[in-house]
Amino acid sequence: MIGFEEHNEALIALAWARENALLGKLPARLLHVDQHQDLVVPQLSRTIADTPLTVAAVKNLVETEISIASFVWAGVYLGLLDEMFWLAPKPAIAGARPRSAMPSKYLWIATTDAQRREMITMVQRPEARGVGNDDRKSMVLHFVDTETQIPERPGPEAAPWVLGIDLDYFSCNSMPDNGFRISVTQETYEQVSTNRHHPLRLSPSHRIEARHDEQGYWLEYDMLPPRSADPLVRSTTEIEAEVDRLAAMLSRQAQAPALILIARSQISGFTPRHQCEFIEARVKDMLASVYPCTILEGSDLW
Numbered sequence: 001m002i003g004f005e006e007h008n009e010a011l012i013a014l015a016w017a018r019e020n021a022l023l024g025k026l027p028a029r030l031l032h033v034d035q036h037q038d039l040v041v042p043q044l045s046r047t048i049a050d051t052p053l054t055v056a057a058v059k060n061l062v063e064t065e066i067s068i069a070s071f072v073w074a075g076v077y078l079g080l081l082d083e084m085f086w087l088a089p090k091p092a093i094a095g096a097r098p099r100s101a102m103p104s105k106y107l108w109i110a111t112t113d114a115q116r117r118e119m120i121t122m123v124q125r126p127e128a129r130g131v132g133n134d135d136r137k138s139m140v141l142h143f144v145d146t147e148t149q150i151p152e153r154p155g156p157e158a159a160p161w162v163l164g165i166d167l168d169y170f171s172c173n174s175m176p177d178n179g180f181r182i183s184v185t186q187e188t189y190e191q192v193s194t195n196r197h198h199p200l201r202l203s204p205s206h207r208i209e210a211r212h213d214e215q216g217y218w219l220e221y222d223m224l225p226p227r228s229a230d231p232l233v234r235s236t237t238e239i240e241a242e243v244d245r246l247a248a249m250l251s252r253q254a255q256a257p258a259l260i261l262i263a264r265s266q267i268s269g270f271t272p273r274h275q276c277e278f279i280e281a282r283v284k285d286m287l288a289s290v291y292p293c294t295i296l297e298g299s300d301l302w
Contacts, residue, residue: 001287003280004298007038007166007263008062008071012302014080014162015058017259026159027082028258031150032072033246034166035089035232035270039121039141040069041109042077047116049135051078055302068268073121076139077109082159085142085150087249089169089242092231100145110136146249160258163250167263167279168270170242171234178269179222181211189217233272239279247286256291 002013017023032038042048044065051057058078066074075081088099106124110132111117122128124138142148153159184192192198193210200208200219209220234242262283266276284295 001260001262001284001291001293002296002298002301003262003264003284005264005267007034007068007164007265008066009298010164010261010263011062011066011071011075011078011080012055012059013259013261013298014075015053015055016301018053018080019055023160023162023258027076027079029083029085029150029153029159029161030072030075030081031085031087031144031161031163031257033087033164033169035168035172036069036166037086037088038069038072040067040073041119041121042066042070042074044117044119047111048074048077049111049116053078053080059302068265073109073119073139076137077119077135079137082138083140083142083153085144085148087144087146087148087169087246089172089232098145099143100148102143104143105141106138107141108136108138110134146245148249150253150255152254161255162259162261163257164261165246165263165283166265166270167276167283168265170239170279170283171272171275172232172270173227173272174230174232175222175224175227176269177226177273178267179220179224181218181220181223183216183218184210186212186217188219192219233275236275236278239275240282243282243286247290250287250290260287260291260293 004013014023042065048061048065051061072081072084091098107121108124109119109121112120112132116133116135120132122131150161189210189212192200206222207224211218211220264276264280265271266273271279287293
């Protein structure tokens with residue numbers, strides 16, 4: 001069991017497990033226990049096609065190119081993953097259609113340019129056969145619930161499965177609590193504050209404001225008041241119930257995972273800070289009761 005701060009570090013953990021013979025050379029199957037799908041297409045400044053699957057190389061890649069939302073597709077492209085079982089929390093709104101009701105999807109990722117930097121993902125279908133370069137990698141995406149049995153994959157060398165848990169599965173901020181401010185020059189302040197079409201002010205997902213006082217100038221990034229009520233933030237009782245449901249699911253699996261990964265997602269602001277320590281302790285206790293395992297910390301390994 002390896003714990004770390006943010007979910008893109010899962011790629012480093014997979015590389016570490018390969019180097020230490022915990023995983024074979026085949027792509028692994030991932031049980032993805034997470035509020036989010038994390039299937040954003042990587043936006044790259046350079047090709048990652050020839051990245052060796054060593055801890056050092058993958059760590060550099062994660063720190064420079066791969067976000068917490070794009071690590072799954074990066075793992076598929078690198079050959080670390082080829083199947084994902086997404087266990088999402090129950091819908092926060094009563095009566096909403098559960099994600100587990102959705103059919104499996106057969107997907108692929110490939111690059112489209114000569115430098116093999118620009119990526120595209122599509123559903124596998126005949127009309128897409130000629131799209132992209134010859135570096136296409138496939139993935140099957142399943143939508144599951146806590147009643148699901150992870151099937152064994154037939155073959156002479158069965159692919160291992162990895163249990164990946166993001167603590168925001170148990171309780172999550174709808175809008176990440178990670179606002180901050182950056183000191184800037186007066187010139188930058190004036191550029192942002194006077195131009196309503198400045199790229200920073202046109203961001204579709206972040207609120208950025210230019211501020212100043214007698215001590216200087218700064219930009220505020222998502223410095224918003226706390227939400228009065230967030231349907232994704234659960235009570236202690238609800239968290240306990242979700243941990244118990246996951247424990248029951250894991251106890252029913254025919255095989256134990258080859259590797260267990262835990263992402264805290266506290267720095268990014270998705271797991272509520274006032275609950276993170278409690279959730280982590282409760283999840284680790286539960287996992288230790290289901291699987292005899294050694295608890296390691298990513299910061300001690302890479």
